[in-house]
Each structure stands twice: as C-alpha cells, then as structure tokens.
Amino acid sequence: MSGCILLVRHGETEWNLGRRIQGRFDSPLTDRGMAQANAIGQLIGRLPDASSIRIVASPLGRARRTAEIISDHLGAGLELVIDDRLREISVGSWDGLTYHELELRFPGVFDGDGRHEWYFRAPEGDTYEAFAARVGEWLNEAAEARFLVAVTHGIVSRVARGLYARLPRATALTLPVPQDKIFRLSGGAIEEIVASDQLVGGRG
Numbered sequence: 001m002s003g004c005i006l007l008v009r010h011g012e013t014e015w016n017l018g019r020r021i022q023g024r025f026d027s028p029l030t031d032r033g034m035a036q037a038n039a040i041g042q043l044i045g046r047l048p049d050a051s052s053i054r055i056v057a058s059p060l061g062r063a064r065r066t067a068e069i070i071s072d073h074l075g076a077g078l079e080l081v082i083d084d085r086l087r088e089i090s091v092g093s094w095d096g097l098t099y100h101e102l103e104l105r106f107p108g109v110f111d112g113d114g115r116h117e118w119y120f121r122a123p124e125g126d127t128y129e130a131f132a133a134r135v136g137e138w139l140n141e142a143a144e145a146r147f148l149v150a151v152t153h154g155i156v157s158r159v160a161r162g163l164y165a166r167l168p169r170a171t172a173l174t175l176p177v178p179q180d181k182i183f184r185l186s187g188g189a190i191e192e193i194v195a196s197d198q199l200v201g202g203r204g
Contacts, residue, residue: 003147003186005145006148006149007182010029010037010153011033011034011035011036011069012029012033013033013062016030017030020099021091021095022060023088024088024095025095025096026061037069041070041073041074045073050075051075053078055070055071055074056080056081056142056149057080057083058082058152060153063086063151063153064151070151083138085138086135086150086152086156088153088154088155091119091122091125091126092125093122109121116170117173131159132169136163154177157175157177158172161175161183161190162175164188165188180195182195
C-alpha cells in the first residue's frame with residue numbers, strides 16, 4: 001500500500017436527503033452517513049500498512065465528522081489534519097437552496113451540459129479554474145505521501161480524480177461520487193473499493 005491516496009467522500013447528511021445544496025454551508029451526518037463512515041474506517045483499518053496512515057480532511061463539519069469516525073478505527077494517537085484546499089465548491093448565493101428551488105428560479109439550469117457544469121455558473125461562486133487550481137495544488141503535494149486518507153466532498157472528488165487521471169473536464173464532472181466507496185489513487189491509476197455492499201451513496 002505504498003504511495004497512495006485513499007479519497008473518501010463524507011457520509012450522507014441531512015441536506016443530502018433533502019436535496020439541498022450544501023456548498024460552504026453544512027448539515028449533520030444521518031445515521032446512514034455515520035454507518036458509511038464506520039464501514040469505511042473498518043475497511044481501511046484492515047488494509048496492509050494501515051499503521052503508517054495519515055488522515056486529512058476538509059474543514060467543513062460533515063467531512064471533519066466523517067474523518068473523526070474513520071480515525072476511531074485506525075488506532076489511538078492518529079492526528080487529523082485539516083486542509084482548507086479540500087473544502088467543497090461554493091455556489092455563492094445558490095448555497096443552501098434545494099435543487100427544486102434552484103430550478104424554479106432558473107429554469108433549465110440543469111439542462112444539457114448544465115447537468116454537470118452548473119456549479120461553476122453560480123453568481124459569486126467558485127470558477128472552475130480557481131477551484132481546479134486549489135484542488136490541483138493539494139493533489140500535487142498529497143501525491144508524495146506514502147499512505148494518505150483524504151476525506152472531502154463530491155465535486156472535490158470529481159475534480160481531483162479527473163486531474164489525477166488526466167481526464168477531460170467534461171468527463172471528470174460526470175464521475176460518480178458515492179458515499180460508501182473509497183477511491184485509491186496510486187501509480188497513476190484509480191481503483192474503486194466498496195466499503196459495504198449494503199450501503200448506497202447519497203447525492204449532493
């Protein structure tokens with residue numbers, strides 16, 4: 001397990017259930033979300049070289065809480081590092097709206113390529129260029145780690161995997177973002193690891 005990043009999305013949240021855009025805002029993990037985090041922690045704790053692990057998380061509460069639960073399975077004394085570059089995209093004034101509310105205010109916002117690009121069209125929100133630069137800076141540093149667990153968010157995961165695998169932007173933004181899986185980035189390849197067949201990732 002030498003030289004790899006285990007990329008994890010936070011567990012399901014209350015706002016995921018309500019299909020509400022979280023962005024820079026936050027909501028608590030559901031019971032299912034905590035179960036997802038526990039399943040991932042158990043799996044990582046059984047991997048070879050788990051004793052050499054480091055763990056880093058987005059500063060947002062849903063990712064931090066997921067990382068704390070995972071850490072509980074990885075031995076005492078493991079330091080959780082917070083890195084602001086792993087925070088989720090902000091969609092500006094659209095943060096906090098439900099997908100239904102956004103559609104009502106801006107009919108057609110999810111049509112065509114908007115299904116995957118709308119995040120970067122929000123007033124006062126993050127642009128793709130700035131967001132990808134932030135994630136890419138973190139990824140370049142993280143690639144030097146021997147064994148790193150990174151707990152982050154859906155759009156961060158898509159962009160990070162896209163940059164790592166050198167995918168076109170349009171392809172990267174269609175990548176799945178499950179909450180019950182780990183993406184192992186190692187040697188230029190990406191492997192999907194299922195934490196539990198009984199858990200299904202949420203959306204948003």
